[in-house]
Amino acid sequence: MKKVLSGMRPTGRLHLGHYLGVIKNWLQLQEKYECKFFIADWHALTNKYKETDQLKENVRQMIIDWLSCGIDPEKATLFVQSGVKEHAELALLFSMITPKSWLELNPSYKDLKFNLYYQYMRDFLAGKQIKIILTPPPESFDQALEKATGKQKNKIFEEYLREAFHRAFYNQKGIDFKWLKETLMRFGIQKKIVEEVVRNLEEGDVGKDIDTLGFLAYPVLQAADILIYKADAVPVGEDQLPHIELTREIARRFNNLYDQIFPEPEALLTEESKLPGIDGRKMSKSYNNAIYLSDDRETVNRKVLEMKTDPQRVRRTDPGNPDVCIVFEYHNIFTDSETVSDIDKKCRKAEIGCVDCKKILAENLNSFLDPIRERRKEIEKDIPKYEKVLQEGTEKARAVASETMVEVRKAMKLWEF
Numbered sequence: 001m002k003k004v005l006s007g008m009r010p011t012g013r014l015h016l017g018h019y020l021g022v023i024k025n026w027l028q029l030q031e032k033y034e035c036k037f038f039i040a041d042w043h044a045l046t047n048k049y050k051e052t053d054q055l056k057e058n059v060r061q062m063i064i065d066w067l068s069c070g071i072d073p074e075k076a077t078l079f080v081q082s083g084v085k086e087h088a089e090l091a092l093l094f095s096m097i098t099p100k101s102w103l104e105l106n107p108s109y110k111d112l113k114f115n116l117y118y119q120y121m122r123d124f125l126a127g128k129q130i131k132i133i134l135t136p137p138p139e140s141f142d143q144a145l146e147k148a149t150g151k152q153k154n155k156i157f158e159e160y161l162r163e164a165f166h167r168a169f170y171n172q173k174g175i176d177f178k179w180l181k182e183t184l185m186r187f188g189i190q191k192k193i194v195e196e197v198v199r200n201l202e203e204g205d206v207g208k209d210i211d212t213l214g215f216l217a218y219p220v221l222q223a224a225d226i227l228i229y230k231a232d233a234v235p236v237g238e239d240q241l242p243h244i245e246l247t248r249e250i251a252r253r254f255n256n257l258y259d260q261i262f263p264e265p266e267a268l269l270t271e272e273s274k275l276p277g278i279d280g281r282k283m284s285k286s287y288n289n290a291i292y293l294s295d296d297r298e299t300v301n302r303k304v305l306e307m308k309t310d311p312q313r314v315r316r317t318d319p320g321n322p323d324v325c326i327v328f329e330y331h332n333i334f335t336d337s338e339t340v341s342d343i344d345k346k347c348r349k350a351e352i353g354c355v356d357c358k359k360i361l362a363e364n365l366n367s368f369l370d371p372i373r374e375r376r377k378e379i380e381k382d383i384p385k386y387e388k389v390l391q392e393g394t395e396k397a398r399a400v401a402s403e404t405m406v407e408v409r410k411a412m413k414l415w416e417f
């Protein structure tokens with residue numbers, strides 16, 4: 001039977017985006033394959049090494065979330081990465097044979113840096129009362145830049161801001177701060193504010209947290225996580241494909257240098273969840289726009305009522321457009337198809353109001369979450385039981401990992417103590 005390995009970083013309670021993007025897939029995988037699912041607490045340290053107060057609690061919440069959703073320890077091995085020290089030993093040995101350039105060229109390293117810088121710039125501008133408008137801009141970035149005169153003081157479309165930073169960041173010469181400065185000013189942001197944010201980016205501490213060996217080398221640890229169990233397949237989103245390729249290259253290099261120990265795992269491409277947060281941006285804890293699997297009924301009702309709808313629909317009598325409405329995106333997933341097409345029709349003719357539409361959604365979301373909440377209540381009551389699940393799973397994983405390490409040490413002609 002195919003061996004599948006997958007992990008999640010314990011960064012907090014799981015939300016609907018995690019459910020749709022990861023857990024739903026795991027529920028199917030555990031029925032078909034020999035699965036190992038792990039809580040990647042060492043990986044959580046790669047960029048959050050200063051914030052360890054919540055780490056243990058996050059691990060606890062993660063296993064409770066998994067079990068509440070139906071991830072079954074009888075079908076899959078569930079364990080904590082730091083409980084299997086062999087991952088670290090293999091990562092160290094892999095780091096000896098991995099050329100530095102393989103890591104520096106890793107696209108997700110650069111992307112994460114981009115996101116950190118961009119988020120800083122966005123938050124800084126928002127803090128200076130620059131209005132960041134979330135609805136899509138009316139024209140393309142290039143057309144808007146051509147027309148830009150700097151008259152629209154203190155507001156900018158999120159997409160233009162992102163595009164400007166993207167062009168400044170991804171070019172041959174490193175970040176082109178001069179161009180970024182000029183462009184932001186052309187879009188109407190005051191010179192003083194632009195100069196301050198760009199200076200902070202150039203000289204400040206942004207991104208320093210990921211200027212560590214641990215962060216640069218985390219794909220090596222990831223390769224060890226996968227190869228130590230000789231996994232045949234790893235479920236990943238498209239953005240993770242370069243990591244799997246790197247894992248395969250490390251496996252090949254090891255096998256060529258020492259002995260044929262590691263299979264080259266294949267990527268099981270899984271679709272990333274497209275479900276937006278309640279404000280329309282990507283669902284994320286840091287945007288404070290997520291609906292959590294552990295939210296109670298009242299919280300879900302409140303969050304659904306806060307959701308953005310068709311921005312053009314101002315009055316109840318205005319016809320709406322479900323194609324641009326976040327509430328409708330949720331209906332497409334959580335509401336039966338007959339009701340969805342009914343809402344579609346009625347919304348376009350202004351025969352249903354947004355509040356009523358949201359009430360239907362809140363009810364459906366709650367019906368979806370009820371069984372998860374029920375199981376959570378039961379699991380939370382029995383602490384020794386879920387701790388035992390992790391304990392036993394970790395021991396089971398360790399047994400497999402130590403067998404691989406015996407082979408590895410032998411192949412590398414290391415002492416076996």
Ligand code: SF4
Pocket residue numbers: 309310313320321322325326327328343347352353354355357358
């Ligand atoms: S009626 Fe529903 S689908 Fe239409 S705009 Fe309002 S919330 Fe969106």
